[in-house]
Amino acid sequence: MTTKTMATNVYGWMNERLGLSELAAFARKKTVPVHAQSFWYYWGGITLFLFMLQCFTGVLLLVYYRPGVEAYESVRQITFVMHFGWLIRSAHAWAANLMLFAILVHMFSVFFMKAYRKPREFGWLSGMVLLALAACFGFSGYLLPMDELSYFATKVGLQIPVAIPWIGPVIANILRGGPDVTEFTVQRFFALHVVVLPALFIPLLAFHLWLVQRHGNAMPESEEAKPAAERKSMPFMPNFLRKDIAMWIISLNVLALLASVFPWALGKSYDSLAPAPMGIHPEWYFMSPFEMLKMLGSVLPGEAGEIAGMLLFTLGIVLWILIPFYDTSKESGRRGRAAHYFGLLAVFALLATTVIGYWTIR
């Protein structure tokens, strides 16, 4: 038997049982629209790639990381004793930041292309939950080294739910595992970071990707207005996939460069009696909400300001999440424009408060 006939036989055997030819037919049929805004289609894929990198580097860190009392010592060991441990840890931290950046780009491109409209509402909603989970990944992972910065960041971060009336303090205590951030906190954040969050994130991600297969890529309004014959597209296999992979390799190179040229620092071990270090500030992706709350606090001092801030914030987020349900039709130009301006306002507010936040770090 020649190699070729053997391969055909193996394929036939598998195909009979797994229906590979249907999959191949589907892959052949799948196309991606080509237009001036096609560039934005890559950002979901970049996010996916960075998430896979997070899983890979995360498992590598898991090989030596020890949560609980030894958390700092084990991260010190990873960073300074194990060969290339600094690089693996740096790649994990940098990829986390790049992934959040890619998610934000992906979200805003979806928003401005109005890709959340029927039938893609679930894509938008699942994406919003994925973003929230990614933020939880970032927040829980930040504590795990238990150095000075992560200790205070978690202390401050867990002070925010305290502002919720009645149940706030209970939630904060449950998350912290006591009234203060201790080794109990790092132990439960570890469980969240490596078990609970992935168990929620991965199935939801699968659902999100399945929806993309089901509905295909959304087109911007300018493209949809064109007659079908004038629209251009390219096959997913292999043309778009090839470009996708090229984007992944570019992302990997950017990550390798950042991780090796700017290795992620490890501060002093936390000390519950030491004062907060000067210039301490939230990670960039939490800077904007932090700054907004601070600004509101100076207008409305005390508890009133905190509660007003939380309300305003919740309202903004709810409006953002529900956009597919009030910006529905292609025809109503007025509502569509209002949604567009809402998006621009959100981008402006996020950028402005982030810049002010960094500007005013003492």
Add this chain to the structure above:
Amino acid sequence: MSHSAISENIVEEHAENGDVKARRAFLAAAGAAGVCYAAALAYPVYRYLASPSEMALSASAVTEVTLKDAQKLPTGSVLMFKFGPSPAMLIHHENGQWVALTAVCTHLGCTVQYEPQMDRIHCACHGGVYNPYTGANVSGPPPKPLKLFKVAVNDAGVEVSRA
């Protein structure tokens, strides 16, 4: 076919050959670059994962261990200790003789134990038996004897070194 037509044909063939060659060379270069890229990614990951075995290797470079106060070990008893990364045993026999050997069974690597009442070294995993004076494999599956160390007893302790 005229003379010029033939030569044209030959030129074209040459160009095609050149194309194929260039294409092959390009593919080979791209493949080599891909392999280098993958290796550059895999190397740090391998070294990272291999760190503990490298540390153990440097620990096994130990040639001498001093066991403080081990000279007080009563006769007919044993002291387990680590020689580099692996377990070893110091036996003080009833006749006053000192013997130190590796405590790793040569069969499948279990830690062996000294049984003074039977006057033997026994491995519980698969029933291997060694001579407690020479380390020789007496019965059971072990293929090789346990390695003996040199022992020097003084007032401060016992010095065990590679024989």
